[in-house]
Amino acid sequence: MSTKTAVVIDDEIDLTTYLTTILESDGFIVKSANDAVTGEQLIKDVSPDIILIDLMMPGRTGIQLFSRLRIDEKTKDIPLVMVTGIKEQTGVDWGEIVDRYKTRRPDGFVEKPIDPERLLGVVHGALAGQGGDAGILHG
Amino acid sequence: MVNLTVRPSLPFFSKLLIESKILLLLLGGMLLLGVVVVASVYLTTQRTILAGQITRAETLLSDHVAELGSVVASSDQRRLESHLPHLLNVGEDIVTLQVTDPQGKTLARISVAEKMTPSETIEPDISLPLWHDGSQTGLLQVGLDRRPGSRAARSAALTALGMMVISGLIFFGIARILVRRTVRPLKDLVEIADEISGGNLNPRFNFGVHVNCWEIMDCGRIDCRAYHNYTQQCWYIDGTPCDGFEPNFPQKLARCRDCRVYQTHRGDEIVQLADSFRHLTDVLRSSRKDLVDSDDFQKRLIENSFDGIIATDGEGIVTIYNRLAKKLIGLPGDEVIGHLHWEKFFPSNLKPTLDIPLSYEPNRRLRGFAPKDSAIMAADGDLIDVRLSGISLYDRGMHIGKVFFFQDLRELNTLRESLHQSVRMAVAGQAAAGISHSIKNILDGFNGGVYVYKAGKRGNDEVKMDLGWDMIERNVAIISNLVTDLLNFARKPTPEYAEFDPRGVVKTVITDTGLNLNTQINISVEHEDSPHPVVLDYHSFHQCLTNLLINARDALSDKESGHITISTGQIDDRVYFSVLDDGEGMSADTIARIRQGMYSTKGSKGTGLGLQVVQKIVAEHQGELIITSTEGQGSTFRIELPAAVSDLTMID
Known part of the structure; x- marks a missing residue:
């Protein structure tokens, strides 16, 4: 298995460290950023195999970053996993977002608190193309 | 309805003789004078008539006196008695004749029975001496008819009396008319005034004058709109003086004028008085109606x-x-x-x-x-x-x-209680959601810390082990702060108010939060000179200011370096503590949401509880929290507290 690269974007340093450590334990090379702008640049620089984004971030939110990545030719095909703490609170209408940007749904969802095994399961599923439009909200 | 009898001819008289009692007195005086005049004329006439009768009788009898003297001298009684009747026929006024001797002894007597009442004693009107051959033989005493029955006297007296009666009747008639036209309306007005003061504001105006204008009755003009249409006739409009009391009166009056039979009454004081009187009652009636209406309205309103x-x-x-x-x-x-x-x-x-x-x-x-x-x-x-x-x-x-x-308030209190209950439930639900979310994050911190620590330990990576340990420590701090906030929010502490120097409070809080050690953040403190001491509960206020500083720090967390300015000072009678950051700032909508509580801009890190605690503590201090912010430039949270207020009270 060739070494894969992942980019983790989360405004919380602790969570970034946690996610990074989990993925590194699984053999990923992980780059991380703590805000959406830096994260977007990082993704363009690194061209990772998979992206993990925190849905709720101050400033440009995870959803905005998601839609930008999905409409960018360079990044639109990179599997993307949303890390959500509060899906029930945000009530994100993915159908509406997908319609608006003519794009795919996130390739996987991971809900906090993070369970390392489940996270890796979702990440591998996304890499294997089992997520995408058929992606199931975990929780 | 209204009985109108006034004619334009009346004013002339009524103006002359408003007070007809004077007229009656004058009339009585004139009648008395008339009686005296008639009586004296009558008496004078009687005397003149008697004098004429005497002269006439003396003249007639003088031719017969000589013959009668010789008859008396003959002493022939039969001749004397047969001679006397001839003398009675000499003049028609002669009613008795009596012949006496010179000594006064009655020799013969005769009278006209039908011309005198039997009981009448004879008072001789004329005494004539009887002579014969140069010596007096006797005396003839003559009685005249003195009844007032002489035709001249009778006719004069009758004429005078007749004139008296006729003129009396004429005067009486005039007086009666004038009384009717002047005194009666006045009397009526007095009665009406009595009725009005007795409370009846709808008295009957018998004399029917209530407008000082009218259309001539029976003018017979068919082209007049008021012809046989009484409701159009000016005088007929009840309760409407000429200057218009009824709304459409001017129009009706104008129509009367169009008919050219309208006349304006001028100058009759009584009519004017009645008119004013009626106007007065109309105003009174209207005022009373207003009063009654207003009273009714108030009663209904109250009821x-x-x-x-x-x-x-x-x-x-x-x-x-x-x-x-x-x-x-x-x-x-x-x-x-x-x-x-x-x-x-x-x-x-x-x-x-x-x-x-x-x-x-x-x-x-x-x-x-x-x-x-x-x-x-x-x-x-x-x-x-x-x-x-x-x-x-x-x-x-x-x-x-x-x-x-x-x-x-019973129903209201029940409603209020149920509202409180539902608000409490909603707040509790919101709080529970916020807290559980916050705890999830902390759990991630703990799990992550442990995971990273273990991963480090496995790979003998000390840097990772430290990283994991730091995560655990940080989350211990976070959870202890959360617990303190929760306690502060939930408890009803007994505050201990005392006077403090605001500068000292700020200094302690900065030290306790450890912000001064954070090299990424530049903290400046600005104090106005000799600030007024502030009265506060140190424990709770410390928490309050700590929360604001942590919020400011978190607002800067995306930046490589930020600036926080803490200032204190005084505005009028209030002391303020202001925390300014140059972070992202907030929209008005965001400010409203953070004020409501349980809403955080810190993503998954915040509970929204911190600002709730700040607001609660500020309220307990009878202070005010003022939030100003510009998106992209930063926010200011300013607490204003009353300076040196002695009776701070708890607010539930």
Whole structure:
């Protein structure tokens, strides 16, 4: 298995460290950023195999970053996993977002608190193309 | 309807003789004078007639005196008695003849029976001496007919009396007309005035004058709009003086003028008086109607008010007791109005609080009390929670009564309680959601810390082990802060207020938060010179300021370096603490949401509880939290507290 690269974007340093450590334990090379702008640049620089984004971030939110990545030719095909703490609170209408940007749904969802095994399961599923439009909200 | 009889000819007379009692007196005097004149004329006439009769009889008898003298001298009684009847026929006025001898002895006597009453004694009108051959033989005494029956005298007297009677009748007639036209309307007006003062504002104006203008009756002009149409005739419009009392009177009057049969009355004082009088009653009637209407309206207003209303007179006895008051108290109106004192409706412990603001003091400015929660006593002795206000009524400085307004709070209290309950449930639910979310994050921190630590340990990576350990420590701090916030939010602490120097408070808080050690953040502190001491509960206020500083720090967390300015100072009688950051700033909508609580801009890191705690503590200090922010430039959170206030109280 060739070494894969992942980019983790989360405004919380602790969570970034946690996610990074989990993925590194699984053999990923992980780059991380703590805000959406830096994260977007990082993704363009690194061209990772998979992206993990925190849905709720101050400033440009995870959803905005998601839609930008999905409409960018360079990044639109990179599997993307949303890390959500509060899906029930945000009530994100993915159908509406997908319609608006003519794009795919996130390739996987991971809900906090993070369970390392489940996270890796979702990440591998996304890499294997089992997520995408058929992606199931975990929780 | 209205009986109008006035004609334009009347004023001339009525103007001359307004007071016809003078006329009557004059008339009586004239009649008396007339009687005296007639009597004296009559007497004078009688005397003249008698003198004429005597002269005439003497002339007629003088031819027969010589012959009668010789008859008496002959002493022949039969001749004398047969001679006398001839003498009676000499003049028609002669009614008795008596012949005496010179000594006065009656020799013969004769009289005309039909010309004198039998009992009449003869007083001779004429005495003629009888002569024969140069010596007096006797005396002839003549009685004349002195009845007032002489034709001349009779006809003169009759003429005078006839004239008297006729002129008396004429005068009486004129007086009667004038009385009718002047005194009677005045009398009527007096009666009407009595009726009006007796309360009847619809008196009958018998003389029918109520407008000073009219159309001539029976003018016969067919082209007149008022012809046979009484409602169009100016005088017919009841209760409408010429200057217009009824709304459409001017138009009607104009139509009368068009007919050219309209006349304006000028100058009859009585008519004008009646007119003014009628106008006056109309105004009175209208005013009374207004008063009655207004009174009715007020009564209805009071009766149908959604407040219970009790009003009293100056003595405190109830005069108004409306439907809702009755419903609440349960006593019938007739037992209350005019009988009970207002104090009956309030429990004794409340009376002083009501009595003092309502008692009479001439110079008091505040004459009542604003709505407050109180209680009212029902007929069965139950106390009913009410919202009560009261006011003392004054008229020209005199206390004339009190009014109480009250609303039944029982239903409202139930509603309020259920609302509180649902708000509490909503707040609790929101709080639970926020806290569980926050705890999830902390759990991630702990799990992550442990995971990273273990991963480091496995790979003998000390850097990772430290990283994991730091995560655990940080989250211990986060959870302890959360617990403190929760406690602060939930508890009702007994605050210990004391005076503090705001500079000292700020310094301690900065040190305790460790912000001064953070090299990424530039902290500046600005104090106004010699700030006023501030009264606060140190423990809670410390938490309050700490939360604001942590918020400011978190607002800067995306930046490589940020600036926080903490300043204190005084505005008027308030001391402020201001925390300014140059972070992202917030929109007005965001400010509103963070004020509501349980909303955080910190993503998954915040609970929204911190600012709730700040607001609660500020409120407890009778202060104010002012939030200003510009998106992209930063935010200012300013706490304003009263300076040196001695009686800080808890706010629930």
